[in-house]
Amino acid sequence: MDLKFGIFLIQIVIGTIGNFSLLCYYIFLYFNGYRPRSTDLFLRHLIVANSLDILSRGIPESKAAFEKKHFLDDLGCKCLFYLHRVGRGVSITSTCLLSVFQAITISPRDYICSQLKLKAIKYMHPFIILCWVLHLLLASRTLERIIDKGNKKNFSRTIDFQHCSAIIPNNDSGMVFAAVTLSHDILCLQLMIGASGFMVFILQRHKQQVHHIHRHSSGRSSAETRASQSILALVSAFVFFYTVSSTLHACLALNDKTALWLLNATVLISAGFPTISPIILLSRECSLTRLISKK
Incomplete structure (x- = not known):
């Protein structure tokens, strides 16, 4: 087992345990009668999406680590x-929705965003359902492009993922589909960055306003501030890992021959966000639980 597989197995273990712990935490809150926050819906779906992401990549990579590189057939x-x-698509969309809804939630009454609070809460479930349906449909293209290593058909260009291969489309329809997917991702990133910038502005303004107010009189604001700060950390981590991962995927697609170091780096970076996000969220939940218990 080389260093790359060792690091990836550590990522799988940390990510799986972290996401499972978060899921158990939300189940515990539900059965103990805690009132869910408005953003909890997106967090729960983010946990499921991240679990799908890391496990779907973790299973073949773990098998490959133990010298079982050709265990998957075409269907697998x-x-x-x-x-x-x-999982990856739902992760980016739910993170985007999470940041936008949190920005709307903390917006003061004198801002236009505050008028959207009730509507935002009302349409949370339709938005998240649409998110899953959209990516279930978009991912269907993968069924055409992914083949097993034993496929003997001749294809002009492929990317070797050690256990499977991906066909690089040369036709116009493939380029159009890639452009639509990329446009969706860029839109989500722009919304995340815009919402994050707005939250930073609101939090800074709030900090200046309550500078002379006694700490115990601003418990609600402290909870909102902690939630916003953790979401900002979550979005920052997502933007970093997504940008680096997308750059590496583009390099893979543009290279005529698949470089092993580039492939290994892509796999490790792609698993970065599903691994680190539960750590960020768990630290947030522990802080909020302590804050609630003191009231």
Whole structure:
């Protein structure tokens, strides 16, 4: 087992335990009668999406680490990569929705965003359902592009993922589909960055306003501030890992021959956000639980 597989297995273990712990935490809150926050819906779906992401990539990589590189048939390759694309897509969309809804939630009454609070809460469930349906459909393209290593058909260009291969489309329809997917991702990133910038502005303004107010009189504001800060950390981590991962994927697609170091770096970076996000959220939940218990 080389260093790359060792690091990836550590990522799988940390990510799986972290996401499972968060899921158990929310189940515990539900059965103990805690009132859910407005953003908890997106967090729960983010946990499921991240679990799909890391497990769908973790299973084949773990098998490959133990010298079982050709254990997947064509159906297995398609299913795992399909789940990976769905998880990755839902992850970016739910993170985007999470940041936008939190920005709306903390906006003061004198801002236009405050008028959207009730509507935002009303349409949370339709938005998240639309998110899953959208990415279940978009990921269907993966079923055509992913093949197993034993496929003997001749394809002009492929990316070797050690256990499976991806066909690089040369036709116009493939380029159009890639452009639509990229446009969706860029839109989500722009909304995240815009919402994050707005939250930073609001939090800074709030900090100046309550500078001379006694700490115990601003408990609600402290809870909102902590939630916003953790979401800002979450979005920052997502933007970093997504940008680096997308750059590496583009390099893979543009290279005529798949460089092993580039492939390994892509796999490790792609698993970065599902691994670190539960750590960020768990630290937030522990802080909020302590704050609630003191009231």
